[in-house]
Amino acid sequence: MKRALHIITGLGVGGAERQLRALLTRLPLPSDVVTLTNPGTVARELRADGVRVTHLGMAGNRDLGAVPRLARLIRRGGYDLVHTHLYRACVYGRIAARLAGVRAVVATEHSLGERVLEGRPLTPGTRALYLATERLGRATVAVSGTVAGRLRQWGVPAERIHVVPNGIAPERFRYDPHARAAVRARLGVPADAVLVGGVGRLVPGKGFPDLVRAVAGLPEEVRLVLAGEGPLRGGLERLAAELGVAGRVLLPGECAVPEVLSAMDVFVSASTEETFGLAALEALAAGLPVLHVTCPAIDELPPRAAPGARRVAAGAGALRAALRTELDRAPHRFPVPEAVRHYDIGRAAGRLMDVYEGAQSR
Incomplete structure (x- = not known):
């Protein structure tokens, strides 16, 4: 060949x-x-x-x-x-x-x-x-x-x-404190704010509207960043405005995924029909706690392979409850799990x- x-x-x-x-x-x-x-x-x-x-x-x-x-x-x-x-x-x-x-x-x-x-x-x-x-x-x-x-x-x-x-190449997604500070400054996120994030095309099925609704019910210091572009962008902006959280929902468009993962404190995959879950795996490589509705990359491995990941129910209410539980623990980074090395x-x-x-x- x-x-x-x-x-x-x-x-x-x-x-x-x-x-x-x-x-x-x-x-x-x-x-x-x-x-x-x-x-x-x-x-x-x-x-x-x-x-x-x-x-x-x-x-x-x-x-x-x-x-x-x-x-x-x-x-x-x-x-x-x-x-x-x-x-x-x-x-x-x-x-x-x-x-x-x-x-x-x-x-x-x-x-x-x-x-x-x-x-x-x-x-x-x-x-x-x-x-x-x-x-x-x-x-x-x-x-x-x-x-x-x-x-x-x-x-x-x-x-x-x-x-x-x-x-994935795990080294590309290693947590970088300098990238964290730079991305947060660019997005206007205070250093002490909690940044919840998702990555992916802004299309139906990814669960991003539910994630906006979930964050709207959380304290003021919690912000949401959705890194990606797609046809739902306008709808997500309107939804955030209707819920009164336009200033807390950030849609930076296409951007470097490793850097934006470093800026986050919690990663959420709200998709109900994920076929692999690459972004969730990259978030684990960045040491983030990961909440996922469905993620074959994690679900098809033994539970011990990804201790930082937790499966949650779909819907805004369930996501909000799961985020509250996660945020009650002080935001922290996990060691890179076996799941990342497996892939x-x-x-x-x-x-x-x-x-x-x-x-x-x-």
């Missing part, structure tokens, strides 16, 4: 996008990246890493001209393997790879929930198109046992499914190379 091409729907700040960047720092295989849309923050980071990133300029889901453009790009690049990430890239990328004559096609399923896919409601048409194009590849990677189970329920043959959990990015890259070799040899 000489060269690989990774195709992804977009390169804004999101779990799949950040995972791709982390993998490319460890994979022993020269790789280029094509983003169908939105060459955002992660595209700039990849280029700074020395990775060639091409923006295909796809206009929308019905831009069928993207298929021949992508096929030409694959053919010109002489790639031995094509790896697709996220729904639109998987559908268009698998078709284009086959048209270009590449047979070793691997797809990673990052965000398949019970009722939503990448924050959008699942429809029969979405599912049918996914299954039809899945057959054009040779392997489908699930980022957790939970996702693998959903793929089997959909009808993807078990022998085509490979569980390769996401990975080391080097291990993930090694398992992915095994999938690549199997896909090429079939």
